[in-house]
Amino acid sequence: MPENLLDTLIELQPEILKATGETLLMLAICLSVALVLGGALGILVFLTSRGQSLERFRGFNLVTNGVINVVRSFPFIILLVAISPFTRVIAGTSIGPLAASVPLSIAATFYFARLIEQTLRDVPRGVIEAAEAMGASPLQIVRHVLLVEARSGLVLAITVLAVSFLSYSAVAGVVGGGGIGDLAIRYGYYRFQTDVMVITIVLLIALVQSVQFAGQWLARRMDKR
Amino acid sequence: MSATPASTPAIALKGVSRRFTDPGGGEVGVRTTDLVVPQGEIHGIIGFSGAGKSTLLRLVNLLERPDAGEVIVHGQNLTRLSASGLRQARHRIGMIFQHFNLLHNQTVAENVALPMRIAGASADHIKKRVATCLDFVGLAEKADVYPGRLSGGQKQRVAIARALAPEPHVLLADEPTSALDPRTTLDLLDVLADANRQFGVTILLVSHEMEVVRRLCHRVSVMEGGRIVEQLDIANGAIPEGSLLASWLADFGAVGPAASPSPTQSEATAPAPHHFALEAAHA
Numbered sequence: 001m002p003e004n005l006l007d008t009l010i011e012l013q014p015e016i017l018k019a020t021g022e023t024l025l026m027l028a029i030c031l032s033v034a035l036v037l038g039g040a041l042g043i044l045v046f047l048t049s050r051g052q053s054l055e056r057f058r059g060f061n062l063v064t065n066g067v068i069n070v071v072r073s074f075p076f077i078i079l080l081v082a083i084s085p086f087t088r089v090i091a092g093t094s095i096g097p098l099a100a101s102v103p104l105s106i107a108a109t110f111y112f113a114r115l116i117e118q119t120l121r122d123v124p125r126g127v128i129e130a131a132e133a134m135g136a137s138p139l140q141i142v143r144h145v146l147l148v149e150a151r152s153g154l155v156l157a158i159t160v161l162a163v164s165f166l167s168y169s170a171v172a173g174v175v176g177g178g179g180i181g182d183l184a185i186r187y188g189y190y191r192f193q194t195d196v197m198v199i200t201i202v203l204l205i206a207l208v209q210s211v212q213f214a215g216q217w218l219a220r221r222m223d224k225r
Numbered sequence: 226m227s228a229t230p231a232s233t234p235a236i237a238l239k240g241v242s243r244r245f246t247d248p249g250g251g252e253v254g255v256r257t258t259d260l261v262v263p264q265g266e267i268h269g270i271i272g273f274s275g276a277g278k279s280t281l282l283r284l285v286n287l288l289e290r291p292d293a294g295e296v297i298v299h300g301q302n303l304t305r306l307s308a309s310g311l312r313q314a315r316h317r318i319g320m321i322f323q324h325f326n327l328l329h330n331q332t333v334a335e336n337v338a339l340p341m342r343i344a345g346a347s348a349d350h351i352k353k354r355v356a357t358c359l360d361f362v363g364l365a366e367k368a369d370v371y372p373g374r375l376s377g378g379q380k381q382r383v384a385i386a387r388a389l390a391p392e393p394h395v396l397l398a399d400e401p402t403s404a405l406d407p408r409t410t411l412d413l414l415d416v417l418a419d420a421n422r423q424f425g426v427t428i429l430l431v432s433h434e435m436e437v438v439r440r441l442c443h444r445v446s447v448m449e450g451g452r453i454v455e456q457l458d459i460a461n462g463a464i465p466e467g468s469l470l471a472s473w474l475a476d477f478g479a480v481g482p483a484a485s486p487s488p489t490q491s492e493a494t495a496p497a498p499h500h501f502a503l504e505a506a507h508a
Contacts, residue, residue, distance in 0.1 A: 130326035134340040135315030224371040
């Protein structure tokens with residue numbers, strides 16, 4: 001069996017490399033989009049929540065909170081299929097890693113917005129108030145207080161996001177999204193090649209472990225409390 | 226600062242009020258109140274819990290917006306300013322808090338630099354002021370340490386350095402020593418008195434600790450039920466006889482949550498041994 005596994009590994013090496021590359025591409029795209037758009041959205045939802053500096057925009061808070069909940073209610077595979085016309089407009093196709101990145105980015109954006117909003121709640125109100133008393137604008141509060149004080153929590157939030165969407169990207173394989181999940185389905189599932197299944201799972205475990213380890217290491221280094 | 230004549234009060238609150246409803250449905254806050262603090266004065270606000278002391282203090286830099294009335298700091302009517310005008314005005318109003326409110330993920334020097342970075346000062350100016358202010362509070366050697374490694378007294382010193390760094394007209398102090406032990410409290414009062422003497426900064430301080438007010442303040446406003454019910458000059462730490470404050474002192478030994486005349490259950494259980502310790506230290 002181990003020899004068998006090794007043979008398969010050598011035989012499928014180009015496929016495995018390609019799949020890993022596709023997975024990393026999907027992750028890179030959806031994490032970048034989520035970091036920028038989801039991050040901004042999460043910060044805005046936090047700032048407009050009760051007791052914070054932009055509390056007066058309560059309407060925005062209620063609407064955005066609702067939208068985040070709605071998007072997060074969708075099982076990912078349904079979202080993937082439901083928005084495929086939109087995906088075709090953006091990516092020009094509904095197949096392949098680039099196309100899969102569209103629904104991944106949307107799901108990741110709203111997921112991350114919620115993570116960020118909750119992470120920022122850990123910043124003590126008194127510290128934000130001290131900055132307000134100094135005459136800080138909302139943008140300065142974000143830059144000089146929230147992102148500084150919550151930074152290790154933010155790194156952990158990104159870690160959770162990366163791990164979750166590594167497995168979401170595997171789901172994208174179902175609709176021909178490419179990546180490690182696609183490989184597992186095409187060889188491991190449809191062709192009953194258990195050894196391929198084992199290889200892909202080991203690969204995914206290794207990826208998750210390294211992301212988690214790196215995130216925790218960085219978060220610990222950044223926390224000076 | 227130079228544009229305002231010395232006769233202009235540092236702080237003038239005119240008919241300010243701010244009402245809250247507490248969780249029990251009762252009304253708390255500040256009822257229509259006036260307060261004038263001349264430039265260079267150290268003015269104390271003392272009273273029992275729930276008297277409205279902190280609310281009154283927070284009205285001065287508009288952390289609380291008054292329901293009615295005007296807030297004038299160094300001749301500038303803050304209540305009429307735009308949001309950005311208010312931010313500008315706040316650059317010159319320092320504030321320190323009971324729980325210090327330092328950034329834990331920034332070094333001591335970065336904390337002191339923060340208000341000046343917010344105000345847009347040059348890097349050169351910031352560096353000079355940080356050094357000056359940390360030197361003033363005696364923590365120059367702690368510049369690169371994170372606040373988590375400091376004692377409570379040291380943290381409050383850093384907070385004072387941070388508040389003084391942008392050269393404020395006015396320093397607001399909200400129960401600055403209430404989280405500290407008696408000895409540290411006395412050290413800290415010296416720092417505040419020095420700041421007043423050296424930089425001429427007007428200090429408005431809220432405390433429920435008699436000894437703090439008596440040692441530090443030139444004048445004191447006594448608050449009860451959201452109003453200032455008495456104003457006294459305190460010369461050499463002596464409380465004028467026949468005043469409400471003198472009778473409180475006689476009745477309770479100190480003015481604090483534990484000594485409140487109508488204490489709630491939770492307040493009644495809070496011990497205040499250090500008030501008595503301070504009394505003893507003074508005697």
